[in-house]
Each structure stands twice: as structure tokens, then as C-alpha cells.
Amino acid sequence: MNLRNRLPSFNQILSAYAVIAFMLFAWALLWFFWNIPSWTKFMTLGYLVATLSYPMAASFLESLTILALLLIPAMILPAAWFRDRFAARGAAVTLGLLGVIMLRDYLIVVDNFLLKPKPIFWLTLSLSTALLLFLAVKFQWMEKALTLLAERLTIFLYIFVPLSVISLLVILVRNITL
Amino acid sequence: MNLGRRDFLKALTVLSAGSLAAASLPSLGRLRAPSDKPNLVILVLDALTARNLSVYGYARQTTPNLDRLAARATVYHAHYSAGNFTTPGTASMLTGLLPWTHRGINLGGLIHEQFVDQNIFSLLQDEYFTAAFTQNYYADILLGQFRRGIDRHIISSSYYEQVDRPLLGQYFPNDPVPTYYGLDDFVFSGRSVPSSPFFAFLADLFQETASLEDHPQAGYPYGLPNNFFYSYRNDVAFAGIQQEILNLAQQSPFLGYFHMFSPHEPYRPRQEFVGKFPKLDMPFKKPTKFSTLDISHESIQARRMDYDEYVADVDSEIGKLVDGLSAAGVMDNTCFIITSDHGEMFERGEYGHITRFLYDAVIHIPLLVLAPGQTARADVTAPTSGLDLAPTLLHLAGKPVPAGLGGRILPGLGGRADSERSIFTVEAKENSSFGPLIQGTISLIQGHSKLIHYMGYPKKPETFELYNLQDDPEEMKDLFEADTSTASSMKEEMLDSLADANRPFVKNQSK
Numbered sequence: 001m002n003l004r005n006r007l008p009s010f011n012q013i014l015s016a017y018a019v020i021a022f023m024l025f026a027w028a029l030l031w032f033f034w035n036i037p038s039w040t041k042f043m044t045l046g047y048l049v050a051t052l053s054y055p056m057a058a059s060f061l062e063s064l065t066i067l068a069l070l071l072i073p074a075m076i077l078p079a080a081w082f083r084d085r086f087a088a089r090g091a092a093v094t095l096g097l098l099g100v101i102m103l104r105d106y107l108i109v110v111d112n113f114l115l116k117p118k119p120i121f122w123l124t125l126s127l128s129t130a131l132l133l134f135l136a137v138k139f140q141w142m143e144k145a146l147t148l149l150a151e152r153l154t155i156f157l158y159i160f161v162p163l164s165v166i167s168l169l170v171i172l173v174r175n176i177t178l
Numbered sequence: 179m180n181l182g183r184r185d186f187l188k189a190l191t192v193l194s195a196g197s198l199a200a201a202s203l204p205s206l207g208r209l210r211a212p213s214d215k216p217n218l219v220i221l222v223l224d225a226l227t228a229r230n231l232s233v234y235g236y237a238r239q240t241t242p243n244l245d246r247l248a249a250r251a252t253v254y255h256a257h258y259s260a261g262n263f264t265t266p267g268t269a270s271m272l273t274g275l276l277p278w279t280h281r282g283i284n285l286g287g288l289i290h291e292q293f294v295d296q297n298i299f300s301l302l303q304d305e306y307f308t309a310a311f312t313q314n315y316y317a318d319i320l321l322g323q324f325r326r327g328i329d330r331h332i333i334s335s336s337y338y339e340q341v342d343r344p345l346l347g348q349y350f351p352n353d354p355v356p357t358y359y360g361l362d363d364f365v366f367s368g369r370s371v372p373s374s375p376f377f378a379f380l381a382d383l384f385q386e387t388a389s390l391e392d393h394p395q396a397g398y399p400y401g402l403p404n405n406f407f408y409s410y411r412n413d414v415a416f417a418g419i420q421q422e423i424l425n426l427a428q429q430s431p432f433l434g435y436f437h438m439f440s441p442h443e444p445y446r447p448r449q450e451f452v453g454k455f456p457k458l459d460m461p462f463k464k465p466t467k468f469s470t471l472d473i474s475h476e477s478i479q480a481r482r483m484d485y486d487e488y489v490a491d492v493d494s495e496i497g498k499l500v501d502g503l504s505a506a507g508v509m510d511n512t513c514f515i516i517t518s519d520h521g522e523m524f525e526r527g528e529y530g531h532i533t534r535f536l537y538d539a540v541i542h543i544p545l546l547v548l549a550p551g552q553t554a555r556a557d558v559t560a561p562t563s564g565l566d567l568a569p570t571l572l573h574l575a576g577k578p579v580p581a582g583l584g585g586r587i588l589p590g591l592g593g594r595a596d597s598e599r600s601i602f603t604v605e606a607k608e609n610s611s612f613g614p615l616i617q618g619t620i621s622l623i624q625g626h627s628k629l630i631h632y633m634g635y636p637k638k639p640e641t642f643e644l645y646n647l648q649d650d651p652e653e654m655k656d657l658f659e660a661d662t663s664t665a666s667s668m669k670e671e672m673l674d675s676l677a678d679a680n681r682p683f684v685k686n687q688s689k
């Protein structure tokens with residue numbers, strides 16, 4: 001079996017990855033900046049940069065993990081179901097899954113526990129993801145919109161990928177025994 | 179002074195030799211020959227206020243073991259922490275500097291780089307094997323800053339029962355500060371929003387933490403003790419540090435710093451301590467001028483009960499630990515110090531220690547020192563400060579106290595009692611550590627007088643309060659307007675000292 005043939009095209013993978021990376025990096029950066037007022041009270045710039053490099057590296061690994069998890073069904077399922085529409089359907093799954101997890105986490109911080117009970121959380125998670133997938137399958141405009149969105153977001157990879165590489169380097173340097 | 183020091187060291191040697199000959203030869207057989215320098219162990223119980231301990235006269239019998247150990251210890255009756263929460267209290271103990279100097283003033287903050295090598299570990303490392311452990315992550319950040327001076331830094335998550343989230347900082351021992359903030363308290367954060375939502379989601383799937391944290395465990399009716407990162411049992415943690423100390427005793431002299439999280443909130447005593455105490459009549463309806471909370475008297479009294487039960491639990495572990503070390507012969511050549519990083523309050527509409535207040539409950543801490551071979555009790559009533567620990571340890575180790583170290587050698591351990599000295603405590607968590615202190619609370623104790631200054635709080639007036647701790651230990655009657663001579667001289671000293679502390683940062687700002 002030729003693994004390469006079973007993978008979606010590079011552009012499709014890149015587009016889906018852009019959605020994943022955008023959501024994760026934007027989220028991590030948002031909460032990093034949310035913490036800045038308290039951290040800058042006692043952290044020097046050097047510590048602040050080092051502190052940012054760890055969550056950035058984590059977001060990078062996290063984005064690759066999610067991409068890898070999406071590629072599995074793309075390779076297993078019939079090509080027409082997922083592989084050939086990887087950008088749109090990958091984006092739909094990512095938006096559904098990550099969106100609901102993020103919404104729950106955000107609500108908890110503002111003392112709203114609507115999505116905290118496990119049954120409600122899982123129901124919302126699966127229904128939202130299923131709905132987005134269904135819309136992407138059923139309506140061409142939705143598929144187009146998702147594909148377009150994913151393609152537009154690839155521009156942010158010019159920020160996130162170098163940021164990840166720099167973060168990994170910072171971590172490496174700081175942890176080499178001196 | 180010099181003569182006193184030599185005399186004391188000689189006495190230590192004689193005493194330890196004496197006890198060697200007496201009882202514990204068999205158990206000492208596996209230890210190295212005692213050096214002429216005593217081992218130094220500091221046991222810190224987080225948020226242990228002197229006000230709730232029977233060894234300091236509290237109405238509930240919360241500390242039968244400390245009461246018992248006091249019979250062969252020096253007991254300090256007016257010992258004060260330099261801050262009202264972990265970071266400043268701990269940093270001051272370890273550096274001998276006031277918070278407005280070392281600048282560890284913020285919640286989980288850092289001390290300034292120029293002081294990181296001025297700490298008890300670095301100052302003793304040339305002659306002592308240094309070891310440190312804390313279950314309190316804010317204190318562990320400081321140990322991370324001091325890591326060059328620490329030969330053995332025992333990771334904070336030792337002795338846990340179950341972690342609340344993956345703890346990754348331990349895998350980056352060379353970079354403890356950023357990994358605490360960037361990983362342990364951020365990526366999977368249980369306190370705010372996890373920065374890695376999917377990883378946190380996966381961690382949740384594989385870790386059913388709620389079962390341990392929220393539900394009563396066998397023997398723990400309120401659930402297991404928890405430090406916001408993991409759940410633990412005090413008996414396991416104390417047995418763990420006992421083993422550590424026994425191991426350290428193989429390479430004496432050693433300095434061991436053990437900073438336990440209990441009895442810090444959440445107060446979770448074992449079953450046998452629950453319902454142990456009668457109701458206490460605490461009629462004090464105290465003034466609440468600067469309170470940020472307004473918790474009812476009844477619910478504060480309920481929290482006080484939980485805390486007292488938890489203190490009794492911790493006290494029993496201290497008793498077991500010291501007994502175990504005594505039986506192994508370690509105490510014969512060890513100066514064993516029991517203290518806290520700050521107190522805990524149950525009054526004026528607040529409980530805990532994250533507060534603007536510097537009333538005695540939140541800064542009056544225990545200090546008991548069991549010197550090697552000490553058989554009789556000594557009491558020190560002159561005010562002393564957490565800052566004094568650093569110079570005292572140096573003195574006990576026979577080393578000179580460097581200029582620039584604050585604090586004084588403790589009376590009873592080579593220092594002279596001075597009941598008129600000035601003892602400062604600083605609460606400044608809202609300020610930038612890189613700027614002058616403009617908002618906060620400062621207290622100054624001189625003899626029985628205590629001046630408290632609230633400054634720069636939004637929508638609150640600049641206020642001074644003066645109390646006489648001897649006549650009014652509950653700090654109910656403000657004498658600032660009445661006792662004008664004491665008030666004005668103490669006020670002047672406080673404002674001068676604050677201005678001195680602010681001077682380098684005011685310059686920074688105007689540049």
C-alpha cells in the first residue's frame with residue numbers, strides 16, 4: 001500500500017493545518033497576554049520570552065498531534081469522504097472539537113458551568129462537530145466557505161511556524177547544562 | 179559577641195558528645211561521625227499562625243506535640259514573618275532581607291537577580307551539604323532561583339497521591355521559573371484557562387482526578403489535602419522527609435530546608451481530628467475598615483474550626499517526625515527549627531492570608547528551636563523576625579555574618595535580646611517589583627507597640643493605626659490619635675525606611 005497516495009494533497013493538509021494552528025496559537029497567545037499584567041510585575045523580559053516559548057512549543061506539538069489524528073481517518077476512510085475534501089472537512093472537525101473545548105474552558109473562567117457536566121459537554125461536542133461536518137457535506141457553499149477560510153489562514157503559518165522553531169531553540173539553549 | 183558564639187559552639191559539641199555517650203549509640207552507628215558543626219534542619223509549616231497554637235496559649239489544644247517539644251526547645255513568643263503570604267515570607271527567611279529589598283513581593287513573584295546568590299544555601303554551601311524541598315510551588319520558584327546553592331533540590335511533586343494535571347516542570351531542572359509559569363501553571367492549567375486546550379482535554383480523559391480531590395477518601399472526610407497541583411497525605415509526606423533527613427545525616431554537616439504545604443488551605447484534617455474541639459467563644463466583632471471580603475462571623479468561625487483541626491493533624495505529624503529523628507540519633511547533632519512563612523487569619527470579615535491586613539494573626543508565626551542535646555525550655559519574649567533565620571544559621575555554622583544581610587542572630591542562639599528593635603512586615607503584592615512601593619500595607623513593631631500603615635489603596639484614605647500588643651493583643655483599640663508621641667516617632671521611622679527602600683526605584687523611574 002502506498003502511504004503517499006492515501007494522504008491528502010499537500011495543499012489540503014496545509015490548509016487544514018492552518019485552521020488547527022490558528023486556533024491553538026491564537027488561544028495560547030490570548031491567554032498569555034491576559035497573564036502579562038501580573039507577570040510583568042516581577043518578570044524581566046528574558047524570563048517573559050522564555051515563559052512564552054514553552055506554551056508555544058506545546059501548541060506546536062498539539063497542532064501536529066491534531067493534524068496526525070485527522071490524517072488517520074483520511075487514510076482509512078474512502079477517499080471521497082474525507083481525503084479529497086480534507087481542507088473543508090478537517091476544518092469542520094477542528095472547529096467543532098476545539099471550538100467546544102475552548103468554549104467550555106472560557107465559560108468556566110467566567111464562572112459559567114453550563115458545559116462543565118460531562119454528559120452535556122460530550123453531547124455538545126459531538127453534536128457541534130457532527131453538525132459542522134453535515135453542513136460541509138450537504139451544502140457546497142459551506143464546503144467552499146470552509147476551504148476558503150482554511151486557505152486564508154495559511155498566511156498565519158508564516159508567523160506560527162517560525163515562532164515554534166524559535167521557541168524550540170530557546171528551550172533547547174536554556175536547558176543545555178551550563 | 180564573638181566569645182558568645184564560640185561558647186555556644188563549644189556547648190553544642192559538648193552537648194552532642196554527651197548525648198552520644200548516653201542513649202543513642204546503636205542507631206548512630208550507621209551515621210558518619212558528627213562534625214563539629216551541627217546539622218541544620220528548617221521545618222516550615224505553611225500558613226501556621228502562632229495565634230491558633232496551644233503552645234502559644236490558644237484556648238484549643240491544637241498542638242500537644244509542640245507543647246511537648248517546647249519542654250526542650252527555645253520558644254520565641256513574638257516572632258514575625260516579613261510578609262503575609264508565601265513569596266515574601268519565604269524569600270525573607272531564606273535571604274535575610276525585607277521584601278522591599280529582595281522584591282519578592284508579588285503572588286508567586288521572583289526576587290531580584292542581584293540577591294539570588296545571597297541565601298542560606300549559597301552562604302553555607304562551602305561547608306554544608308544543602309538540600310531543599312517544598313510542596314508549595316510559590317516557594318519552589320524561589321528554590322529554583324536559589325538552585326546554584328542547593329546540592330539536592332527534591333522535586334515538589336515528591337510524595338503525591340495523585341496529580342491534578344501533568345507536571346512537566348520537573349523535566350526541565352535547569353529552567354525552573356519559565357517552566358513553572360509557562361508549563362505547569364499554564365499549558366494544562368487547573369487554575370485558569372489551559373493554553374493547550376486539546377492536551378488538557380486528553381489529560382482530563384486519562385486522569386479521573388475528581389475522584390480523589392472532591393470525594394471523601396478513607397480517613398479524610400473533606401478529601402485529601404491538596405496544593406492546587408496534586409493531592410497528598412501528610413503522613414506520607416512527613417515520612418518522606420523523615421527518610422530524606424535520615425539519608426542526609428549520612429553526609430553531615432547538612433542544611434535541610436523542608437517547607438510543607440499544610441496547614442495551608444484547603445483545610446483537610448484526617449477523621450480522627452474532626453470534631454475534636456469544643457466550640458470557642460470568639461465574640462470579637464473586629465473593625466473591618468480595609469477588608470476586601472465580608473464573610474460572616476459564623477462562617478469564619480467554621481473555617482477556624484477546620485483550620486484548628488488541621489493544625490492538630492499537622493502537629494501530630496511534627497511529633498512523629500521529631501520522635502523518629504530522635505530515635506535515630508539525628509537530633510543529637512542537629513539544630514531543628516520549626517516555623518512558618520506567614521500566619522492565617524480568621525477575623526474582620528476575612529479568612530486565609532491573601533489580604534491587605536497585617537494584624538497579628540497573619541504575621542505572628544511560631545518559632546521553636548531544638549538545639550542539639552537541649553533538655554530544658556527557654557523562652558524569648560523580645561520581638562524577632564523571619565529575617566533572623568539567615569544570620570542565625572550562619573552563626574550556628576560558625577561562619578561570619580556578611581554585611582548587607584538583614585536580620586539579627588536570634589537571642590538564645592548567640593544573639594542579644596533587644597525588645598526595642600524595629601520589626602517590619604511588608605504587604606505589597608499590587609506593586610511592580612521594579613518600581614517604588616506605592617500601594618500596600620506596612621507594619622512596624624517596636625516593643626509592645628505596633629504601627630500599621632495602609633497606603634495608596636484606591637478609594638481608601640491613607641491610614642495609620644497604632645496598637646499596644648500587650649494591653650490589646652486582639653488589636654481592637656486604635657491608639658494612633660491618642661498616643662501621639664509613640665505614633666509620630668514610629669510613623670517617622672516607617673516612612674523614612676520606606677523612602678530608603680523606594681529610593682533606587684524612584685531613580686529608575688525618573689530616568
Ligand SMILES: [Zn+2]
Pocket residue numbers: 224225263264265314442519520
Ligand atoms: Zn505560605
